[in-house]
Amino acid sequence: TPFTRRRGSSPPLSSRENQSAAYMFDSQQEAKHLFEMMIHPVTPQKFFNELWEKKPLMVKRRNPNYNNGWFSTQELDRILREVGAFIFEAGFYGISQEHLNFTENIDVVTYENGKRETHNPVGRAYAPVLWDHFQNGCSVRLLNPQSYSRNVWKYLSVLQEYFGCFAGANVYLTPPGTQGFAPHYDDIEAFILQLEGKKRWRLYDPRNDAEKLARFSSGNFSEDDIGNPIFDVILEAGDLLYFPRGTIHQACHFASGCTLEDDHSLHITVSVSQLNSWGDLLQKVLPRALDIAIDEDVEFRQSLPRDYLRYMGVAFSDQVCPERHQFMRRIEQLMMKLLSYAPVDAGVDQMGVKFITDSLPPVLTRTESACSIHGNGERWDDERQCIAGGVELQPDTEVKLIRQGCLRLVSENDSVSIYHNLENSRTYHQRECRKLDVAAEVAPAVEYLLHTYPDFVSIDDLPLEDVTDKVGLAVTMYEQGLLLTKEPLVPLSDSECDESPVEM
Amino acid sequence: TPFTRRRGSSPPLSSRENQSAAYMFDSQQEAKHLFEMMIHPVTPQKFFNELWEKKPLMVKRRNPNYNNGWFSTQELDRILREVGAFIFEAGFYGISQEHLNFTENIDVVTYENGKRETHNPVGRAYAPVLWDHFQNGCSVRLLNPQSYSRNVWKYLSVLQEYFGCFAGANVYLTPPGTQGFAPHYDDIEAFILQLEGKKRWRLYDPRNDAEKLARFSSGNFSEDDIGNPIFDVILEAGDLLYFPRGTIHQACHFASGCTLEDDHSLHITVSVSQLNSWGDLLQKVLPRALDIAIDEDVEFRQSLPRDYLRYMGVAFSDQVCPERHQFMRRIEQLMMKLLSYAPVDAGVDQMGVKFITDSLPPVLTRTESACSIHGNGERWDDERQCIAGGVELQPDTEVKLIRQGCLRLVSENDSVSIYHNLENSRTYHQRECRKLDVAAEVAPAVEYLLHTYPDFVSIDDLPLEDVTDKVGLAVTMYEQGLLLTKEPLVPLSDSECDESPVEM
Amino acid sequence: TPFTRRRGSSPPLSSRENQSAAYMFDSQQEAKHLFEMMIHPVTPQKFFNELWEKKPLMVKRRNPNYNNGWFSTQELDRILREVGAFIFEAGFYGISQEHLNFTENIDVVTYENGKRETHNPVGRAYAPVLWDHFQNGCSVRLLNPQSYSRNVWKYLSVLQEYFGCFAGANVYLTPPGTQGFAPHYDDIEAFILQLEGKKRWRLYDPRNDAEKLARFSSGNFSEDDIGNPIFDVILEAGDLLYFPRGTIHQACHFASGCTLEDDHSLHITVSVSQLNSWGDLLQKVLPRALDIAIDEDVEFRQSLPRDYLRYMGVAFSDQVCPERHQFMRRIEQLMMKLLSYAPVDAGVDQMGVKFITDSLPPVLTRTESACSIHGNGERWDDERQCIAGGVELQPDTEVKLIRQGCLRLVSENDSVSIYHNLENSRTYHQRECRKLDVAAEVAPAVEYLLHTYPDFVSIDDLPLEDVTDKVGLAVTMYEQGLLLTKEPLVPLSDSECDESPVEM
Amino acid sequence: TPFTRRRGSSPPLSSRENQSAAYMFDSQQEAKHLFEMMIHPVTPQKFFNELWEKKPLMVKRRNPNYNNGWFSTQELDRILREVGAFIFEAGFYGISQEHLNFTENIDVVTYENGKRETHNPVGRAYAPVLWDHFQNGCSVRLLNPQSYSRNVWKYLSVLQEYFGCFAGANVYLTPPGTQGFAPHYDDIEAFILQLEGKKRWRLYDPRNDAEKLARFSSGNFSEDDIGNPIFDVILEAGDLLYFPRGTIHQACHFASGCTLEDDHSLHITVSVSQLNSWGDLLQKVLPRALDIAIDEDVEFRQSLPRDYLRYMGVAFSDQVCPERHQFMRRIEQLMMKLLSYAPVDAGVDQMGVKFITDSLPPVLTRTESACSIHGNGERWDDERQCIAGGVELQPDTEVKLIRQGCLRLVSENDSVSIYHNLENSRTYHQRECRKLDVAAEVAPAVEYLLHTYPDFVSIDDLPLEDVTDKVGLAVTMYEQGLLLTKEPLVPLSDSECDESPVEM
Known part of the structure; x- marks a missing residue:
């Protein structure tokens, strides 16, 4: 099984970079494998039957590297230094995205004597300023690490297809001997992946039926509010902790009754199922x-x-x-x-469009890039000072969707629209998702691509009358970045400039 | 029966002014009588069983004065001249409300060759300007005549209690030989009272099931859209025409196949049941x-x-x-x-508050005024140059609500509120209705006043523990204008100035 | 002099009602006379040379009726009872304007131990509720009495022409032995007319140059802030007190060192020159x-x-x-x-339009009404059931503006507009003033009417090429209520219905 | 002279990368040199005396590489491919900024037969789609290339200090034989740097005095509007063209009377002096x-x-x-x-703050980075799993501002604020500039840093009373990225973890 295949790899996640050729032949499968690995050795079947939305799960791994590849304190340091930096070495040609700001992107907080305090300075989060605070006992929360970390982005974009809803994340870094946040419950299903160091977690049952699977997060509780823990565990690097929304939780680094080594703790919380009931x-x-x-x-x-x-x-x-x-x-x-x-189906389509709006754009492999508009097609040939590399989709070109979950086909009144996430921002809701209006007649061809996924099909097989329409739809979708070709398209003429149509 | 009692009076409505002492002992009864008179000789029972929301009704009266008292062309002329006039004779001491404007309050339109045109000048509707347009063949529509005509106001404020929803009106004056409006249907149950002259009406069935009891008014139809009339009648002064919402109708003053005398036509359309389903x-x-x-x-x-x-x-x-x-x-x-x-009851209360918000304030008789804060109590004694006439509610004072339908008692979260229409504007929705927050404990006493209506009850009988609370609630409601006393309260000392409490 | 002419009349203002035929032959003269009377025996020349914007003035009259006609406590009582009442006797046909509300239209306040408190109940100001508060020691402030009192409206609309800026007013009624407001200064030139009873006033110099002719009103001062009074006087009915903006003032009804009779006090403050520098x-x-x-x-x-x-x-x-x-x-x-x-002239025109926007509409005499669209022209002849009374402006009809100050002619870009206050509300800024766009060519004719005021001129004398244009402009202005004819226009045919043009 | 020093370098701009150690010792000097090079061999003195805001200038260079380093078609191709790409090779650790969109960031247009047409597709600008349009005869306009090109960013950020106002740019790429834009004038002083190929430019005098130094750009003119050209030149790679705002201009690639080689054209327009009069x-x-x-x-x-x-x-x-x-x-x-x-000085400060708001953040050399918070200070030591590298400013540390023009000191009411552009976005006005409130007492110390620039001064020399205040101000400014140290600060202890203060 794919799962077994990956089992030997140690650390499993980080090694996958090298498999980019085969990677992503099927986004659903890929998603399944990623989730299996996350909860391994529990099986998804067991998990969804017995635990999901019912009770917490802890998996002890005895393998501190098991969760490697998600994130590290070192990556945080580099993000702070390099994102938005005014100088950097070539390599990547363009310019980095804008810098991180306190409050907007990153928080520094303390939790002492039952009271949470935020210590965010104003403005840009320079690494030395952040580390100063950390050394003074502040916990650090990085919001939406997927905006800065390519791996977090990649894993979340895969998981969202598995859960059929937005998958988010936060990263928490805690200095030795401190507690970062007050007891509270959240409005999401939480998967805690311990990445570095250790942390003691205590979980408490929802206080009443109305807080089970809570729809909105709670405020902060005091110890008096929450009764006795149902779970009191030490999470070590490589371990996993899951608990349903509504479960009250608190994490401490050092607390009476437990002695943790003098070490920092880093974990990432992956969240799903917000307002998806x-x-x-x-x-x-x-x-x-x-x-x-x-x-x-x-x-x-x-x-x-x-x-x-x-x-x-x-x-x-x-x-x-x-x-x-x-x-x-x-x-x-x-x-x-x-x-x-x-109108249940129309309502589901509204949920589907909301999912497309919320979701992360896909991360592509080099192969995928080469087989799509993302990496193929006309380019400037600097040597010959002209355009070269033009390609053309033909009726016998074989294509598939770039991801099954990256689009939603919706009938609205008399028109049909394709909503897709290819132009979504990595920052949640920064842009509307792209909406592509197509003729109602081509809807079956789009559905055909959805149903045949992950197989490649000839453009000629699309269920449309006219070959011009078939190629037309394929070109439209290809130019939006939605289609992969089976092989990289071969330039019309590789050794010379493309002839300009206007010259003909 | 009250109905019989009024039957002999001719014209029935206008003569009622003189009965002010007895008038309004029971707003529900009063409302019933008014409606019985409107549809006489059809009985309400027959009307609601067989006709209401089902089919049109025409009542020919052979009595041109039967609808007198509602409105007249002469009243329109006086309204245009006197409302907002910069000069007027004493009599009423204060200043008249603001003048009428074209478009906002009054429209002049033509309907010729299947096309409706609006000819509203800009600004104030001076009588000569309006009559000029009328002489040039324009029809006149006066919107919300209840804002200017005391009788229309009074009748509508009574009818609204009968129907449990807002009752509105428009007045239409048409010059000889013209048609004022294109065929269309409305979103209200329409009662047309012909006041002066004659008019030919043609009614058509809703074109399909979806237009039956239409929720929103239609645009204008052409003759081709509407098929054959199911009703083609001449309405004469004193007659009534009713038809359900969704019924397509057109009125003409002169049309091929029908010759009407060379006379203007005036009717008022009373409307109920808008968005009340x-x-x-x-x-x-x-x-x-x-x-x-x-x-x-x-x-x-x-x-x-x-x-x-x-x-x-x-x-x-x-x-x-x-x-x-x-x-x-x-x-x-x-x-x-x-x-x-x-939460059906809470939903009904929302509808109830909407009704209070939409409704007209009551018109009071002189007796009612004298037995309430509207006409009784402290006044300036100009001769003695002091305040006189102070009155006090006592535990044995007998009181009742000023109208049964003028308030709604609503529980919202933990508080109880009385919404009432006593301070509503005569202009639809110009002000929010007044909301009076009271202690949850006094709710049963307010309910008691609702259930015992139209009987008078001693303040002492209110189901509250403490006599202070009983009188306190009564005073609060009295000072909002909500309570009538059985007899006018007698001033504490009629022949001298009230002593000022601060002097004691 | 006009002033002498009126001098014998005692009380001068109230007697003027009977002169309605001659009244208002010249709004500028009328305004001058009214102001002369207000400050008599001081002359305007002396006033504007020596006092205006420089120092306070008190005029003792020894005639308690001298200010009669402006307002009285009795009028306040009637306004509270009759404005917005749900029942009233005929006389005036229409319906009264909406009722007064606490806070919006009327305030009840106390000032004790240096602290001002507002005691406004919520909602409608019923007379008994107001008098209750008054008896309990509250002062009453009626805002914008011109909205309810015809005389205040009339006098202010005349004064505004004299000052070339908005003239406002407030009325203050104080119970015996109290003080209504804390020491402060205002942003207007204040004329206090004592109407009933007595009141002690103390005035203080502006505290520094920056507060002289203050542009904005001050907050409340304590006694410590304001130094020694420059003026300490008892104002009695019939007296006048003037002081410039920036002058700190306080009024008391009873204060240490002064014993006033046990009587209420009523005064009206007329204000001008706000933001008019x-x-x-x-x-x-x-x-x-x-x-x-x-x-x-x-x-x-x-x-x-x-x-x-x-x-x-x-x-x-x-x-x-x-x-x-x-x-x-x-x-x-x-x-x-x-x-x-x-662009000084264009700037003045902006000020002029602001004045028209702010100003009160004129109060007309019966004669003025009869010689304008306000009282003349087509009406409904109820006996003959038709329109009668149509009139026509002819080239030899003599006309004048209804007031010199009721309009402003303004060039804006390439167009010319007449802004006028004839449709203004009596409530400040409730509506935009009316703007009438005219052809640039007719501007000289409008200027001619302004310059020849108060004389009547033949329509034929208007400096326009074409008689049609002359009559056209006259009709346009007449139908906006802007023109008076020298004699009431005689109906075309008094004994029969107007023929309808469409019948011809 | 610095100018001579650079003269030998061929191409002069691109070679400067290697001088990073010395680079930017004085931002004013640097700016002067850059501008001298731009207009060489014309001197700034001559330029500003005779040409600036007066007449056009063309410099023929006969050196196609002279303008190298600014931008190239190849760079455009890479930007389109790599900015916002979903996959990329490591090198730079973070994630690229978001992708370019048509309309928002890049336009494709044609100008044929006197008519301009925009052909922007919807959504993301994929390179193959853009090149398709280019091959079909569309011109390409890249807006704000400074957002994507590090060199454009760097040069503009230097030029803005020279001109004391925002310096912007657009890049235009035109296919052979086409004209991209209609004749028009702009609201900026334009410096056209021809980068690749050739282009024919024709300039026309402003049509009248009101269009001289026009404040706002014109619409498009037709040939009939603009008279005869005052300038008709072929700009070749390496050349410069300057003209004042208000100068009508059009560029063509191929036009009757001129035969240009069958080659594309690329130029960048640098613009200054918008709304800076x-x-x-x-x-x-x-x-x-x-x-x-x-x-x-x-x-x-x-x-x-x-x-x-x-x-x-x-x-x-x-x-x-x-x-x-x-x-x-x-x-x-x-x-x-x-x-x-x-208040002329306060007005200038408002202009100064506007400049800071508009301006680009500086591009730093590696040395500058190493001597400031941008590259120095605490970092995560992944090997030892702790924070290391902490540094401290001492009284004898020598510092200077990172750029003279990157901040503005402003008194507002009683407080003093430093506005700086260190956190500005490279996208115009995407964020407010940062405002740092400081005590009024430290203003002289900030002024001292401004006046001593570009020299380094000891923190101890700052004109403040107390050494704590001196270091405090220096730390505040250092942590905002505003200060450079003369030498990279040496970590307190390089070989071990920083001790955490809370542990002490």
């Missing part, structure tokens, strides 16, 4: 269901009884009278009818 | 039902299946697979559960 | 002057010296160097040049 | 001058004459009367007085 879907479906019912069913448009204000209302809720009974029966009947008007 | 109530109830279910029921908070985006959605709606089936079953179960969380 | 005009002129200079003069468009940031700026202000000197010289030269670009 | 300064100074005058001088607060609206205004501008004369005289006097209130 049945209730969230119903919030999209129900108002539209009612709108449709009102449009289509005259019973929903009939006036309320003339005198209903005189027996309905909270002030009348204790009264027993036939009018109330009849009124409530009518409400019941109408709500039953509502079911048949519920 | 079961669907409107559900729009308030359902989102809150879902919020409550999500809060209270963990099943609504569970994550959607990891892979649902791969088999749900419009692109997959033709597929048959067990996952889809199971997904839809789950939606069904959750929607069934929703019923038990639906 | 040379500086206000320059604020309109200067930015446009600079815009014009930059457009027209290349010297203003030349770049600043390359290195000016290295010797100019506050950090360099102590340095002496030739570059600084030269830079400052250049600034000086440019500012001198600016003068020649200053 | 005396008029712009006065727009900041005058309103505040008037505010101050109104505050301080009672004459500005005196009321306008009561009757001024009756003789001032555009309608009265032709009248001759003493009141007008006197009014205008008064305006003159007040404007003369205004001069003495004009």
Whole structure:
């Protein structure tokens, strides 16, 4: 199995760089393997049957390198020094993205005597300033490390396909002998990967049914609020801890009753399932269901009884009278009818578009880049001072989607749109996702590409009437970066300049 | 019966001024009588069983004065001259409200050759300018005549209690030989009272089921759109025409096939039931039902299946697979559960507050004024140059609500509020309705006043523990204008100045 | 002199009602007379030479009725009872304006032990509730009495023409033995007219030059802030007190050292000259002057010296160097040049439009009403059920403006606009003033009407080429209510209905 | 001279990379040298005396490499491929900035038959898509190349210090035989550096005085609008063309009468002096001058004459009367007085802050980086898994500002602020510039650093009382990246971990 295949690799994640040729032949498979590795040796089947949204899991690995490849304190140091730096060595040609700021991108905090304090300076987060704070006992929280770390970006972009929802992350670095955050619960399913050092975690049951699978994060609790822990463990480098949203948790580096070595701790929290519940879907479906019912069913448009204000209302809720009974029966009947008007599939598409909007763009392998517009096609030939390398999709060119989960096909009124995440920012919601309007007639061809994924298909096999339409759709999608070709397209003429069409 | 009592009076409505002492002993009864008179000789029972929201009704009266008292062309002329005039004779001491403006308050339009045109000048509607347009063939529409005509205000404020929803009106004056408006349907139940002259009306069935009891008014239709009339009648002064929302209608003053005398036409359209349907109530109830279910029921908070985006959605709606089936079953179960969380009474209270917000303030009789803060209490005694006339509510003072429908008692979170329309503007939605927050403990006393209406009750009978609380609530409501006393309160000392408390 | 003419009348203001035929033949004269009466026996010449914006003035009249006609406590009582009342006797046909609210329209306050407190209840100001507070020692402030009192409206609308700026007012009613407001200064020239009872006033010099003719009102001072009074007087009914803006003042009803009878006090404060200074005009002129200079003069468009940031700026202000000197010289030269670009007349027109926007609409006499669209022209003849009374302006009709100060003619870009206050609200700034765009060619005719005021002129004398244009302009202005005819226009045919043009 | 020193280098700009140790010892000198090189062999003195803002200049170089180092078509190709790419080789550790979008960052346009058309696709600018358009005859405009090209960034950040205002750039790439843009003029002083190929330029005088040194760019002209060219030249690689704002220009690649080789053309336009004129300064100074005058001088607060609206205004501008004369005289006097209130230095500081806001952050040499917080200080020692490298500023540490023009010291009310551009984005106005509030007492020390630049000074020499304050200010500025040390600070202890202060 793919999982076994990877098992020997030690550390498993970081070694995968070298497999770039084979990498990503199937984004769903890839996602599955990544998750299997994360929770190994627990199987996904067992995990989703017994633990998911039910109870915490800790996996002890006795292998401090098991989680290697995700992130390190050294990477944090380099990010602080090099991202947005005003000088750097060539290698990559362009200019780095803008620098990190305190508060916006990174926090330095203390938690002492039950009180959390933020110590963020104003402005740019220079490495020496950050390390000064760290040495003075501040914990560091790096928000959205996927914006700066290529590996975090890559892993999260893979995991999001597995979970069908946005996968986020934060990184926490704690100096020896301190505690970073007050007890609280979050609104996400949390996977804690301990990367360096050790940390003691204590988990507590949700305080009541309403806090189970909590929809919104809590404020900070005091020790008095939270009862006894159901879990009190030392997480060591290589270990994993999972707990459902609503689970109260606190982490300490040094606490009465536990002696940890004089060492820093670094972990990354991977989060999924925020606002991704049945209730969230119903919030999209129900108002539209009612709108449709009102449009289509005259019973929903009939006036309320003339005198209903005189027996309905909270002030009348204790009264027993036939009018109330009849009124409530009518409400019941109408709500039953509502079911048949519920646009569930359209609601799911709204969730799907939200997912595309939230999601990270894919990280491509060199092979993928070479087989797509990302790395192939016309380029400036500096020697000959002209454009060269032009390529063309042909009816027999074999193509597939670059990722199965990178687009959503949606019917809106009479038009059809492809929402895709190829132009998303690595920073959450910085840009709208790209929307590509296509003719309703080509929808089946896009669906065909979705259903045949991960296999390559000839452009000629697309279920469209006309070969021009087939190639036209393929070119449109290729130029948006959505299609991979099976082989790198061969330039029309490799040894000379492309002829300019206007010259013909 | 009250109805019989009024029957002999001719014209029935206008004569009621003189009965002010007895008038309004019971706003519900009063409302019923007014409506009975409007549709006489049809009975309300027959009307609501057979016609309401089903089919049109015309009542021919052969009595041109039957609708007198509502409005007249003469009243329109006086309104234009006197409202907002810069000079006027004493009588009423204060200053008139602001003048009428074209477009905002009054329209002049033509409808010729199937095309409607608006001819509104800019700015103030001076009477001569309006009559000029009228003589040139323009129809006149006066919007919200209740803002200027005391009788329209009074009748609408009574009708709104009967229908449990806002009652509005427009007045239409058409010169001889013209048609004022294109065929269309409206979003309200329409009662047309012909006041002067004659007019030919043609009604057409809704064009399809979706337009029955239409929720929103249509645009203008051409003759080709609407088929054959189901009703083609001449309405004469004193007659009534009713038709449900969605009924296409057009009125003409002169048309091929019908010869009307060379006379103007004046009618008032009374409208009810706008956005007052079961669907409107559900729009308030359902989102809150879902919020409550999500809060209270963990099943609504569970994550959607990891892979649902791969088999749900419009692109997959033709597929048959067990996952889809199971997904839809789950939606069904959750929607069934929703019923038990639906806050129907709270939703009705929202509708009730909306009604208070929309509604007109009451018109009071002189007796009512004398028995309330509106006409009784401290006044400036100009002769003695001091305050006189102070009155006090006592435990044995008998009181009742000034109208049953002028307030709504609502529980919001932990507090209780009385929304009332006593300070509403006569202009629709110009001000928020007044909200009076009271202690939760006094709610039963307010309910008691609602349930005992129209009888007077002693303040001492209010279901509160303490006599101070009883009088306190009564004073609060009295000072908001909400309570009537059975007899005008007698000033503490009629022949001298009130002593000032600060002097004691 | 006009002043003498009125002198015999006692009380002078209130008797003027009966002179309505002659009244307002010249709004400037009328304004002058009113002001002469206000400050009598001081003459305007003396007042503006010696006192205006310089020092306070008190006029003792020994005639308690001298200020009669402005306002009274009785009028306040009637306003509270009748404005917005839900019932009233006929007389005036229409409906009264909306009721008064606490805070928005009327305040009840106390000032005790140096601390001001506002006791405004929420919502409608019912008379008994207000008098209750008054009896408990609250002072009453009625804001903008011109919105409710016809006389205050009339006097202010006349005074505004005299001062060329908005004239406002507030009314203060104080119970015996209290003080209503803390010491402070205002941003307006204040004329205090004592209407009933007595009040002790103490005035204090501005504390420094910057507070002289203060542009903005002060906060409340304590006794320690303000030094010794320069004025300590008892104002009695009929008296006048004037003081310039910036003068600190306090009024008390009863204070140590002074014993006032046990009586209430009522006064009205008339205010003028708010934001109406040379500086206000320059604020309109200067930015446009600079815009014009930059457009027209290349010297203003030349770049600043390359290195000016290295010797100019506050950090360099102590340095002496030739570059600084030269830079400052250049600034000086440019500012001198600016003068020649200053659009002073256009700036004055902006001030003029602001005045029209701020100003009250005129109060008309019955004669004025009868000679204008306000009272003349087509009306509904209820007996004959038709329109009658149509009138027409003829070339030989003699006309004049209804007031000289009710309009402002302004050139804006290539168009010419007449701004007028005829449709202004009595409530400050409730509506934009009306703007009437006319052809640039007719501007001289409008100017002719301004310059010939208060004389009547034949329409035929308007300096326009074409008689059609002359009558056209006259009709346009007449229909906006701007023109008076010398005699009431005689209806075309008094004994029959107007023929409708469409019938011809 | 420095100029001579660099003259031998061929190509001069590109070779400077190697001089990084000496580079930037004085940003003013550096800026001067760069500009000298740009216009060589014309001297700055001659340029600013005879040409600047007066007439165009062309320098023929006969050296196609003279402008090398600024930009190339090859660099454009790499930017399109590598900026925002989803895959890239290590080298630089972080992640590249976001990709380029059409319209936002890059335009593709044609200009044919006098008509300009934009052909921008939607979304991301993939290189093959851009080159396709180029081959089809589109010109390419890259906006703000400084955001992507390190050299453009570096040169512009140097030039901005020379000109004391924002220096911007655009890059234009034109395919053979086409014209990219219609004739027009711009609002900036333009320096055209021809980088590759040739282009024919035609310049035309401003059409009138108002367009000289135009404040705003024009729309597109047709040939008929612009008369005969004053300049008709072929610009070849290595050449320079300068012209003042307001100069109408058009460039063509191939035109009747001129035959250019079949080659593309690439040039960069460097722009300065946008909205940086005396008029712009006065727009900041005058309103505040008037505010101050109104505050301080009672004459500005005196009321306008009561009757001024009756003789001032555009309608009265032709009248001759003493009141007008006197009014205008008064305006003159007040404007003369205004001069003495004009806060010229404060206005310059506002311009200075605007410059800091607009400006690019500096590009640092490796030496500069090593001698500042940008490259020195605490770092993560991955081997020892601890923080190492801590440094400390001492009283005898010698420091200087990192650039003279990177900060502006401003007094605002009672506080003193340092505005600096160290955290500015390379994208124009993407972020506010950083503002650092300091105590008023330390202002002289900051001024001292400004005046002693480019010399190093001991922290101990800062003109402050207390050595703690001296070091405190130095640390604050050092941690904002504003200070360079003469030598790289030596870590406290290089061979071991820094001791954590909290442990002590």
